[in-house]
Amino acid sequence: MNNNSSNHDCSSNSNSTSSLVNSNSAGGRVADRRDLGSHFLGLARLGAAWAPGPVDEAEESPTELNTINSSGGFLVVSTDKLSVKYTGVNLHGHDVGVVQGNRPAPVRRFAYYFEIYVKDAGVKGQIGIGFTSENFKMRRQPGWEPNSCGYHGDDGFLYRGQGKGEPFGPTYTSGDKVGAGINYATQEFFFTKNNTVVGTVYKDMKGPLFPTVSVHSQNEEIDVNFGQKPFAFDIKAYEVQERMRQQATIEKISLPPNISYGIVRSYLLHYGYEDTLSSFDMASKSTIPPISLDQENGFDEQEILYALNQRKTLRQLIQNGEIDAAFSKLRDWYPQVIQDEKSATCFLLHCQKFIELVRVGALEEAIKYGRVELSRFFDMASFKDLVQDCVSLMAYEYPKESFAGYLLEESQREVVADTVNAMILATNPSAKDFQGCLHSYLERLLRQLTACCLERRSLNGDQGEAFHLHRVLHNSNTRC
Amino acid sequence: MAQMSMLFSMGSSKKVITKEEWEKRLNDVKIRKEDMNKLVMNFLVTEGYVDAAEKFRMESGTEPDIDLTTITDRMAVKKAVQCGNVEDAIEKVNDLNPEILDTNPQLFFHLQQQRLIELIRNGKVEEALEFAQEELAPRGEENQSFLEELERTVALLAFEDVSNCPVGDLLDMSQRLKTASEVNAAILTSQSHEKDPKLPSLLKMLVWAQNQLDEKAVYPRINDLSTAKLEDPSIS
Numbered sequence: 001m002n003n004n005s006s007n008h009d010c011s012s013n014s015n016s017t018s019s020l021v022n023s024n025s026a027g028g029r030v031a032d033r034r035d036l037g038s039h040f041l042g043l044a045r046l047g048a049a050w051a052p053g054p055v056d057e058a059e060e061s062p063t064e065l066n067t068i069n070s071s072g073g074f075l076v077v078s079t080d081k082l083s084v085k086y087t088g089v090n091l092h093g094h095d096v097g098v099v100q101g102n103r104p105a106p107v108r109r110f111a112y113y114f115e116i117y118v119k120d121a122g123v124k125g126q127i128g129i130g131f132t133s134e135n136f137k138m139r140r141q142p143g144w145e146p147n148s149c150g151y152h153g154d155d156g157f158l159y160r161g162q163g164k165g166e167p168f169g170p171t172y173t174s175g176d177k178v179g180a181g182i183n184y185a186t187q188e189f190f191f192t193k194n195n196t197v198v199g200t201v202y203k204d205m206k207g208p209l210f211p212t213v214s215v216h217s218q219n220e221e222i223d224v225n226f227g228q229k230p231f232a233f234d235i236k237a238y239e240v241q242e243r244m245r246q247q248a249t250i251e252k253i254s255l256p257p258n259i260s261y262g263i264v265r266s267y268l269l270h271y272g273y274e275d276t277l278s279s280f281d282m283a284s285k286s287t288i289p290p291i292s293l294d295q296e297n298g299f300d301e302q303e304i305l306y307a308l309n310q311r312k313t314l315r316q317l318i319q320n321g322e323i324d325a326a327f328s329k330l331r332d333w334y335p336q337v338i339q340d341e342k343s344a345t346c347f348l349l350h351c352q353k354f355i356e357l358v359r360v361g362a363l364e365e366a367i368k369y370g371r372v373e374l375s376r377f378f379d380m381a382s383f384k385d386l387v388q389d390c391v392s393l394m395a396y397e398y399p400k401e402s403f404a405g406y407l408l409e410e411s412q413r414e415v416v417a418d419t420v421n422a423m424i425l426a427t428n429p430s431a432k433d434f435q436g437c438l439h440s441y442l443e444r445l446l447r448q449l450t451a452c453c454l455e456r457r458s459l460n461g462d463q464g465e466a467f468h469l470h471r472v473l474h475n476s477n478t479r480c
Numbered sequence: 481m482a483q484m485s486m487l488f489s490m491g492s493s494k495k496v497i498t499k500e501e502w503e504k505r506l507n508d509v510k511i512r513k514e515d516m517n518k519l520v521m522n523f524l525v526t527e528g529y530v531d532a533a534e535k536f537r538m539e540s541g542t543e544p545d546i547d548l549t550t551i552t553d554r555m556a557v558k559k560a561v562q563c564g565n566v567e568d569a570i571e572k573v574n575d576l577n578p579e580i581l582d583t584n585p586q587l588f589f590h591l592q593q594q595r596l597i598e599l600i601r602n603g604k605v606e607e608a609l610e611f612a613q614e615e616l617a618p619r620g621e622e623n624q625s626f627l628e629e630l631e632r633t634v635a636l637l638a639f640e641d642v643s644n645c646p647v648g649d650l651l652d653m654s655q656r657l658k659t660a661s662e663v664n665a666a667i668l669t670s671q672s673h674e675k676d677p678k679l680p681s682l683l684k685m686l687v688w689a690q691n692q693l694d695e696k697a698v699y700p701r702i703n704d705l706s707t708a709k710l711e712d713p714s715i716s
Binding site: 046249251253259261271279280283319411445446447450456 | 495497502505512513515518519523530531532534536538540678679682683684685689690692693696699702706
């Protein structure tokens with residue numbers, strides 16, 4: 001391996017300030033090692049920061065036509081700004097009556113869609129529907145100029161900024177309902193006629209896109225529906241279908257055999273769920289066909305086998321709220337983990353002890369304990385928030401219902417148990433890197449998944465739905 | 481060094497994200513332990529690890545999304561098919577919920593087909609023929625694909641050495657496993673539970689998301705899911 005390609009290698013001659021695990025004697029931590037447990041401080045207050053569910057970023061949608069930036073002279077927009085009529089007599093290509101929506105299409109969603117109803121196709125039926133950029137020349141059909149795209153009624157052609165169209169869908173005329181949409185997941189425009197998709201085309205335009213309609217011959221008249229009325233096209237069903245299509249593509253990807261099995265097993269090992277693990281192993285011996293994880297499969301379990309039984313015992317104690325007992329076991333087994341009284345691990349354990357006292361209503365004892373063990377953390381920036389939350393529990397008759405009530409959840413005990421678990425893994429003299437102590441394989445894979453989805457969305461100009469693992473897990477359909 | 485040379489050799493318009501930057505982003509992603517526990521529980525439950533699911537409930541405090549006793553029944557059915565006791569399996573499914581077979585003619589046919597296969601495997605030629613004529617042939621009349629499968633299965637009888645015949649795959653273990661997993665899925669569906677665990681879907685999604693991002697950026701990938709090792713970004 002390239003020596004300077006990774007700063008997480010355990011190389012004895014490293015002079016960097018990077019994270020190193022190299023404990024060769026009990027309590028003998030490398031001096032430049034940061035406090036590993038501080039990783040869990042963020043998780044400990046996650047309960048406080050977490051909103052009930054991820055909220056979709058609100059974006060305003062177009063609601064009416066923009067009467068200021070339209071090609072005046074040739075068209076009349078109704079007073080409700082939802083209908084357009086061509087009033088002139090067209091002489092050439094620059095006489096188009098074109099008008100945009102008052103806002104660009106919102107992007108942080110799966111798809112955007114709007115519709116027109118052709119009231120009167122007029123003399124020539126030269127109606128257009130599509131999307132244009134902000135500085136579109138308001139004398140031309142959408143699609144005739146660069147950075148625009150339009151589906152035209154008289155020839156059914158699609159125009160994409162070339163002036164020359166391509167055969168696309170059927171023509172449309174009086175009485176038809178025609179729609180234009182953007183599918184942000186596939187980065188495509190799609191058009192509909194009378195509730196059926198007539199075609200899709202890759203969206204090669206960047207930046208804000210305005211829903212745009214145009215009329216170009218005498219008496220042409222259309223109504224625009226920005227969603228103020230039900231659409232003729234079932235956009236909800238379309239979304240469901242598109243999601244399923246994407247899901248089907250993903251499901252076709254093949255995985256190495258038994259990969260999920262191996263990841264689950266390593267998860268149980270990592271967090272010290274020893275009883276689950278033995279049942280799991282027992283059962284997998286009798287499955288048909290029996291599951292075997294070969295070395296060639298890549299799983300390296302040596303590191304997470306370390307101290308399995310002790311880690312399990314400590315987890316149980318902490319999850320039962322027996323913090324004193326956990327401290328005492330740690331003193332016996334891994335004194336180095338709690339050696340530094342100002343470490344995140346000690347801090348989290350002391351907080352939990354305090355929380356347990358509050359839980360059983362032993363407030364006086366809690367106060368005493370807090371004065372001895374928590375007061376020193378008040379002026380340490382990274383600990384301040386959590387310690388304040390802890391102390392504030394005492395101010396409420398029903399602490400569970402207070403803003404700091406999250407501290408009394410089971411998940412809080414689990415964070416502390418996970419911290420101790422990671423710290424013990426880090427005492428393993430043959431531990432290769434920090435990531436392995438802090439994060440299970442499963443967590444690393446899920447973080448990579450989330451980071452990839454976020455990065456991809458950001459490179460797409462924040463278009464499409466945001467990825468929330470939590471939401472994916474609670475929906476029956478996974479999505480990105 | 482590796483990263484530096486890569487930055488310079490990038491000719492395309494792809495965004496380059498160094499390992500350091502990427503690790504920062506990964507650290508900003510907070511995965512809830514509770515969500516991971518649920519994912520693991522969902523795997524144990526769906527795959528039928530009932531004892532492990534029970535232990536995991538105790539050790540992690542995660543509630544399963546299905547009544548654990550139903551797993552035992554489901555696994556008993558699955559096991560019966562895997563061992564070739566198809567009659568027993570059919571009886572068990574009907575005990576569990578008679579609607580499952582009533583509403584799944586295809587599943588019922590496959591179970592009957594499996595029963596026929598087992599009869600042939602055990603050399604019970606007369607019984608097999610009788611069973612095929614009485615139970616399977618009428619169904620074949622209703623459905624063309626059933627008929628084809630029936631013909632394929634009966635063809636087993638035409639060969640002295642079935643291990644070397646064109647339809648010999650019907651006698652493979654994989655055929656039992658296929659039927660078993662079909663029953664398993666049908667039972668899960670009848671319990672309004674998804675028939676597949678979520679974890680493999682998420683792993684596939686990771687592969688997909690990485691492939692998608694490849695089109696726009698060069699970044700540290702995870703190529704080997706089993707080690708979750710972050711590779712150095714490369715332009716190859």
